[in-house]
Amino acid sequence: MNEYNFAYLDEQTKRMIRRAILKALAVPGYQVPFASREMPMPYGWGTGGVQVSAATLTPEDTFKVIDQGADDTTNAVSIRKFFENTAGVKTTEETEKATVIQTRHRTPEAKLRKDQIIVYQVPIPEPLRFLEPRETETRKMHSLEEYGLMHVKLYEDISQHGAISTAYAYPVKVSDRYVMDPSPIPKFDNPKLEMDAIQLFGAGREQRIYAVPPHTKVVSLDFEDYPFEATKADHPCDLCGAEDSYLDEVIMDDAGNRMFVCSDTDYCRSRREAGHVGRLAEENAA
């Protein structure tokens, strides 16, 4: 480990990112521009999150990486190894033991504590981008709190599909001011965005950092007659029996048999270790 490039980035780059993080915390939900650096991994592999983690980690931290809820995907393993090598930090798969968690596409099921920090990898930080491609215009819309178009889009969903069809990256309003993209987490995770931990969001290609401090009001956009619903598959986990966790549907064989399992692999494992048993585990035992 080269102490002069602790966590890969040089000190001046980390200072620039740290200044952006402080401004992001001071104006929750507002996207702070930053000068994203080339990282030794392709965009789409979480270079924004990696840079935010690099600026946040200390040698005493215990680091966890989640990819779609799992710790063992190629993406998660390579980011974990990257910080083991460049920052010398301990790593873990256990949510409870982690002090800094970097994630893609999920918020952990376990309630995070005030001494924990979660860093989200963000592909497209601008929630208004699909309505308005020009950055100058979306900046203006945020400055004027001109969010009517966003509501129109959600309402069109309702008239076409009978419900809001947006299932991931469901837009939220932060602290009654900025509309924010929570990254492509399932909308089931939206209620967890009001938490005790510090939430940081990093978009590498788009060069934006934003944040939600602990205990900050985060409201999913909705309508009086169509209130927001944090939906998931209506099924308990087939392995651990959890009824409160977000589930992945897994096809088991050519006959089309399927099972539902917790997307948060650490949550599922810790429940099974505690003796909870789901449908398939029961069948195997029988």
Place this chain on the structure above:
Amino acid sequence: MTAQTQFSGGFQNAPVQAAHAFRAAMTVMAQPGEIRDLRGAQPPKPLSIAAGTLLLTLCDPETKVHLAGEFNTDGVREWLTFHTGAPISQAAVADFAVGSWAELSPLGSFRIGTAEYPDRSATLIVECDALQQAGAILSGPGIKDTARLSLPDAPALQANAALYPLGCDFFFTCGDRVAALPRSTQISVEA
């Protein structure tokens, strides 16, 4: 003991000390009312250890720093320039400013950001004689229910919060301790 020179009093191990200092700074900015230890620098007087450590952690040639009143000494200027390369500036263009509350007032001299870029605002490092979780009542992002913090001037800080999402952000330093007050915090005082 030898006299302090501009060359002494920096970080001994910058990557690690800056990482620890930033975590303290981030923790207090994310949770207004919290107070943390902040050490690492040994800056020349009248800079406190906490203020000096913040400057080494956050400033470099890309940030303009305003030194207010008694903080604008040859010793402080030379120390800051040697260790950070930050240009010393007038209040109106500063990214960071250091001073006592009286010397930093009125706040109107500092940048508050623009409607489209509210992040382009000054961060003020206010050196305080005391720092306690007492006094003004704080609420808003980062705070569960309410918190308390000794503030130098609640009405001026309320006026700053009223500019939201524009406004300055504050660190309060006292010896080797730090607290923060982002513009998003609502402030009230007991009648």
